[in-house]
Amino acid sequence: MRLVVLGPPGAGKGTQARRLVGRYSIPQLSTGEMLRAAVSGGTELGLAVKAIMDRGELVSDDVVTQMVADRIDREDCRTGFILDGFPRTVEQAEALTAMLQRKGLKLDAAIELKVDPAVLVERMAKRVADTLAAGGTVRSDDNPETFARRLEEYRQTTGPLLDYYLRRSELVPIDGMQGLEAVTREIERVLAERASA
Ligand code: AMP
Numbered sequence: 001m002r003l004v005v006l007g008p009p010g011a012g013k014g015t016q017a018r019r020l021v022g023r024y025s026i027p028q029l030s031t032g033e034m035l036r037a038a039v040s041g042g043t044e045l046g047l048a049v050k051a052i053m054d055r056g057e058l059v060s061d062d063v064v065t066q067m068v069a070d071r072i073d074r075e076d077c078r079t080g081f082i083l084d085g086f087p088r089t090v091e092q093a094e095a096l097t098a099m100l101q102r103k104g105l106k107l108d109a110a111i112e113l114k115v116d117p118a119v120l121v122e123r124m125a126k127r128v129a130d131t132l133a134a135g136g137t138v139r140s141d142d143n144p145e146t147f148a149r150r151l152e153e154y155r156q157t158t159g160p161l162l163d164y165y166l167r168r169s170e171l172v173p174i175d176g177m178q179g180l181e182a183v184t185r186e187i188e189r190v191l192a193e194r195a196s197a
Helices: 015-025 031-042 046-053 063-073 089-103 115-131 142-165 181-197
Strands: 002-006 027-032 081-084 109-114 171-175
Touching: 002 015, 002 142, 015 027, 015 081, 015 109, 015 181, 027 031, 031 046, 031 063, 031 081, 046 063, 063 089, 063 142, 089 142, 109 142, 109 181, 115 142, 142 171, 171 181
Parallel strands: 002 081, 002 109, 027 081, 109 171
Antiparallel strands: none
């Protein structure tokens, strides 16, 4: 199963992707997490992207696409993967399609989690509060100003991706306003339906 999870920041992409990992026994590949690991590891890549991420802007297509290409070549992605946070631009989506085509593969679905913007801001505030309560470190881009920029970035840059996947009949819109369980169940139901179609 090869999946892409799309949706604005705070839509629950990471949470749903983690739940699908167990269901389909495939790894979750989060470009945001890979980049944050590079930043905290102080690697060359991390040093190059830290300021961009702190501003809530997108890292260049070339850098992210190469990172994903290297990752999906690994053995654990042989039977599939769930990409969370990638693609973010039509260029990245085209690069992913080409990467898969070269291996004779295609996506099973691009899942779009649909959530109202007002709810997203509330969820971000809750993520910060929960992280602090657990004694964790809050993401440097989880503050109201940067979050607003990330939402706008999504609307402008990632919005056209929905059309891209719609045209390819790979888009699966899901109501992300429901509870966690209900969202997972709906994703599983739609994927099963598509697999048997
Ligand atoms: P996320 O954890 O998905 O919200 O990503 C956090 C940050 O990492 C984003 O605001 C971007 O700066 C960067 N990033 C993650 N994925 C991508 C991507 N596919 N393209 C460009 N930048 C990305």
